[in-house]
Amino acid sequence: MLLMAIRALIGRKSLAAAVIAGSLPLVVSPSPTAATLLPSDSRAQLLSEPDAVPSRAIPYVITPERRAMLNTIRFAEGTWKGGLDVGYRVMFGGGLMPSLDRHPNRVIYRSRYASAAAGAYQFMPFTWNLVKRSIGVRGFGPEAQDQGALFLIQRRKALGLTDSGTLTPVLTAMLAPEWASFPTLAGRSFYGQPVKKYSRLRSFYDVNLHELRRIRDEKRQQLALNVAPPPAICTGSRIACATQL
Structure with missing residues (x-):
């Protein structure tokens, strides 16, 4: 056994020397990052354009900080599903809605609990009705659900803290009355249900926010490289040139 250990040690030293000398490539196993959490074809990494502004159709611009919070709510509520969009179809108990045309408004019984919560952010029917009345979303699709969740965050007076980019115990406690899986300052669910630490x-x-900010910065760099062409020089009369401006 001792002889085998010595040979293994010599082998490792030889390998290290080869890497340092450049004769062998250094292969480092990647550490888990949000890249493994955010599928490239899902809304989990979808951000608003850098120059986007709120509108009647999209009252809440989605920044990296806001998307990280939305993703974290999904993670806490059990609808993360690896970041895939199927999470927007989840009903209480884990079943899937057949359609996203409207909130299913269906009570599901599981173990000691019964609930009609549905969607990525587990909206209750009366809560979703409040969302529709307040910001005028239509249907129950992913975009409407994202906007609805941000409205509820603002309703809890937590949008400013969300935009700061730090998930503090105070922030999670402010959202605990909205999402039972978020802990209060005492570390318990506001409604006595299972809670995430x-x-x-x-x-x-934090992992999500880091990756989302990287995605935002890459998009900004791409936009910066697409420099607008210089304005065309008009060689006609002053009046003719003025009409082309």
Whole structure:
């Protein structure tokens, strides 16, 4: 056994020397990042354009900070589903809605609990009705659900803290009355239901935010490289040139 250990040690030293000398490539196993959490074809990484402004159709611009919070709510509520869009179809208990035309408004019984919560952010029917009345979303599709969740965050007076880019215990406690899976300052659910630990939420949020900011910065760089062409020089009369401006 001792002889085998010595040979293994010599082998490792030889390998290290080869890497340093450049004769062998250095292969480093990637550490888990949000890249493994954010599928490229899902809304989990979808951000508003850098120059987007709120409108009647889209009252809430989606920044990296806001998307990281939305993703974290999904993670806490059990609708993350690897970041895939199927999470927007989840009903309480894990079943899937057949359609996203409207909130299903269907009570599901599971173990000791019964609920009609549905969607990525587990909207209750009366809560979704409030969302529709307040910001005028239509249907129950992913975009409408994202906007509805941001409205509820603002309703809890937590949008400013969300935009700061730090998931603090105070912020999770402010959202605990809206999402039962978020812990209060005491670390418990506001409604006495199963709750995610703050440390797990913070870890998930931080990894997401880092990746989403990287995506935003890449998009900004791409836009910066597409420099607008210089204006054409008019060689005609002053009146003719003025009409072309």
